[in-house]
Amino acid sequence: MSKTLVAFFSATGNTKKLAEAIFEEVQGPKVLLPIEDVEEVDGYGLIFVGFPVHAHSVPYKAEVFLKRIPAGMKIAIFSTHGSLHGHRLSREAVEYAVVLASRAKVLGTYSCRGKLSLKALDFLKQSPEHAEWADMAPSAGTHPDRHDLEEARNFARLIQTKARQQV
């Protein structure tokens, strides 16, 4: 059975929680690694890649990682964001991630909200480029919650089923 990699970038731990929930659901040989510790991206049957939305986009480390993914590799993308669920700003970051990995076979995406520290919020609110989403961020204070993590597990199961169907 081919190996599955769950690779994540997480600055404050929210995306890491999702990565761990997804990892628990993975069947067969598997490895869970921060993106910066992944040396080899070849040879996996499936890769889950996760990141937080930063400045309306994909953080640099995740961007570099997504571009490294070999053509034809089956991948799934997950992310956390402070803005409201389904908001254009967080959707656009995930859409951009799909473009970055467009040589791969993207089997699906999952995102949910993730809390921000008050310190980070105060800091970001001072910058006009963050004003649009920073107003929404306080209500993300309880996320990722039990429901978000359960949905992440469902996502992991669905992606593995799709990966098995697409040979």
Ligand SMILES: Cc1cc2nc3c(=O)[nH]c(=O)nc-3n(C[C@H](O)[C@H](O)[C@H](O)COP(=O)(O)O)c2cc1C
């Ligand atoms: C520097 C910085 C920039 C951020 N920019 C955005 C943003 O543009 N849009 C958004 O919805 N959330 C933004 N966030 C909120 C994070 O995406 C959210 O808190 C996420 O869950 C953090 O994940 P992590 O704990 O895995 O790092 C930002 C957070 C930080 C620290």
